[in-house]
Amino acid sequence: MEERGSPDGDPARSLEQGPQGQETPIQVVLRVRPMSTAELRRGEQSALHCSGTQTLQVSPPGGGPDVAFRFGAVLDGARTQEDVFRACGVRRLGELALRGFSCTVFTFGQTGSGKTYTLTGPPPQGEGAPVPPSLAGIMQRTFAWLLDRAQHLGAPVTLRASYLEIYNEQVRDLLSVGSPRPLAVRWNKTRGFYVEQLRVVEIGGLEALMELLQMGLSRRRSSSHTLNQASSRSHALLTLYISRPRPQPQQMPPLDPGEPPASGKLCFVDLAGSEKVAATGSRGELMLEANNINRSLLALGHCISLLLDPQRKHNHIPFRDSKLTKLLADSLGGHGVTLMVACVSPSARCLPETLSTLRYASRAQRVTTRPQAPKSPVAKQPPRLENEMLQLQEENCRLRFQLDQMDPKAPGLHGARGAWAQRNLYGMLREFMLENERLRKEMSQLQSSRDLAWGEQQVLAQQVQELKGRLLSACSIWPGPAAAPLCPYLTPAAPCHEPRHRGADRSASRDADWEGGGPLGSPTACGAPKHPTCAERWSRGCKPGPEAGGPQTPDQQLPATWPEPATTQ
Numbered sequence: 001m002e003e004r005g006s007p008d009g010d011p012a013r014s015l016e017q018g019p020q021g022q023e024t025p026i027q028v029v030l031r032v033r034p035m036s037t038a039e040l041r042r043g044e045q046s047a048l049h050c051s052g053t054q055t056l057q058v059s060p061p062g063g064g065p066d067v068a069f070r071f072g073a074v075l076d077g078a079r080t081q082e083d084v085f086r087a088c089g090v091r092r093l094g095e096l097a098l099r100g101f102s103c104t105v106f107t108f109g110q111t112g113s114g115k116t117y118t119l120t121g122p123p124p125q126g127e128g129a130p131v132p133p134s135l136a137g138i139m140q141r142t143f144a145w146l147l148d149r150a151q152h153l154g155a156p157v158t159l160r161a162s163y164l165e166i167y168n169e170q171v172r173d174l175l176s177v178g179s180p181r182p183l184a185v186r187w188n189k190t191r192g193f194y195v196e197q198l199r200v201v202e203i204g205g206l207e208a209l210m211e212l213l214q215m216g217l218s219r220r221r222s223s224s225h226t227l228n229q230a231s232s233r234s235h236a237l238l239t240l241y242i243s244r245p246r247p248q249p250q251q252m253p254p255l256d257p258g259e260p261p262a263s264g265k266l267c268f269v270d271l272a273g274s275e276k277v278a279a280t281g282s283r284g285e286l287m288l289e290a291n292n293i294n295r296s297l298l299a300l301g302h303c304i305s306l307l308l309d310p311q312r313k314h315n316h317i318p319f320r321d322s323k324l325t326k327l328l329a330d331s332l333g334g335h336g337v338t339l340m341v342a343c344v345s346p347s348a349r350c351l352p353e354t355l356s357t358l359r360y361a362s363r364a365q366r367v368t369t370r371p372q373a374p375k376s377p378v379a380k381q382p383p384r385l386e387n388e389m390l391q392l393q394e395e396n397c398r399l400r401f402q403l404d405q406m407d408p409k410a411p412g413l414h415g416a417r418g419a420w421a422q423r424n425l426y427g428m429l430r431e432f433m434l435e436n437e438r439l440r441k442e443m444s445q446l447q448s449s450r451d452l453a454w455g456e457q458q459v460l461a462q463q464v465q466e467l468k469g470r471l472l473s474a475c476s477i478w479p480g481p482a483a484a485p486l487c488p489y490l491t492p493a494a495p496c497h498e499p500r501h502r503g504a505d506r507s508a509s510r511d512a513d514w515e516g517g518g519p520l521g522s523p524t525a526c527g528a529p530k531h532p533t534c535a536e537r538w539s540r541g542c543k544p545g546p547e548a549g550g551p552q553t554p555d556q557q558l559p560a561t562w563p564e565p566a567t568t569q
């Protein structure tokens, strides 16, 4: 069977040219399984005919015109597991994942149509019995290829894996230590949708990865119904995180401790099969499961339809409607490279469901994504921040170097204690650096507040000067005796000496703060021209009495530097 390449050329090459990546359609391969023993026993007829490698003819049993569907590849029941692996071009996806792309392979179709068989082979024939190599599915073949490929690459490759299922709209960790409990699906800007507290296991080799797959498969929910003896009752997602060292100095630790380092991803999704409850005879728990499966598949179909609408593509796509659509959001509408394997039964009895799968698949292959290799966290920062980060990294390296220079034989720094101390020192250093950063921010905030206060102070000082000037000119034009500068009403706390004016004087003085009164007293409030009583007294040369705060002793008089008023004509 011909090995398929990536869709429409090489997304990796085209995407490395631009920030947004090139629109790439989702690839769809159709697999028609052979007639099952039960279908043959019932004497059912095949309604499907593969004409060529890309076209499927559907012949309705009651006559009528054939309907043709075209896909990236069409594989009939005679195709082996190896044929399917090659035809799907999964190695190409593996290469892209090694280059940092996020790739997804998912199978979908009616219950019993061969989705799990395509991904992982037939159900195990006994406890712990491995799948015979010839029947191994796409997943085992990809694992073997990937680990072999990783060994032949120049740089080391780190493989980690997570495995989860969505059962009755709850996410469960298939690799959890102890019994799985529901996990939350969250969203953030850097990671998109992700499962909180999902266990991610580092993979030592092929054997470990195969064991992990078996463990997940054995924990996944399955039940028997009329159309499938071992029907999966959940959607299962196995993700491989592929990390390769980045060129220095951009290598940065992940920002979130739970977040895998920026790397390529290869995700295998085995969707639970759609089912007509009447056909499968599901009751009770089986029916509840079927309803949940159908609902989430409906949400997926709805998102796909909306993604196809050019008007809606950039608007709201309801990925939040189900856990499944949240976790497939990037594969469907984001930056992933996606392959869908649609599985169908050839039986005419299944034709309504088969037609529905074929339509679903036809729509899906018109959906496009913009595959994009993840950027390093540094590359996303503006240049100034980038520089600062580089400086901090250098500082970090220098400090690490200094730490490494410390004599490991120094008292208290050897053996396990030494390692412990060093770990702690690194931790402390990290904390100091964070504290340093925090203090730097605080200092710059304080500096700006100080600058602000200084500006205000300048304005106030200027106003004080102006007021003094106005005050002086008010005094200088006053036609009084030479002793006029001793005016007590111009002293800071001088209340009006006329008791009936005191209340008015206080409020006027408050209002006058920005009108020329304030700290130097208020000639407008109590000054002679507007204050008949004071004016009269003033003109008679009356000096205020002691109750008015008038001068009693020489100390209480205005300062000697008080300028002499100019004499008026």
Ligand SMILES: Nc1ncnc2c1ncn2[C@@H]1O[C@H](COP(=O)(O)OP(=O)(O)OP(=O)(O)O)[C@@H](O)[C@H]1O
Residues within 6 Å of the ligand: 032, 033, 034, 036, 077, 109, 110, 111, 112, 113, 114, 115, 116, 117, 118, 121, 122, 123, 228, 230, 231, 232, 233, 271, 272, 273, 274, 343
């Ligand atoms: N290509 C194939 N060749 C031989 N047997 C197959 C093939 N595809 C599927 N089968 C068999 O058909 C049965 C149903 O397959 P499978 O369990 O993979 O279906 P499914 O689509 O995953 O169903 P469900 O959605 O109910 O989980 C299994 O017994 C499987 O071994």
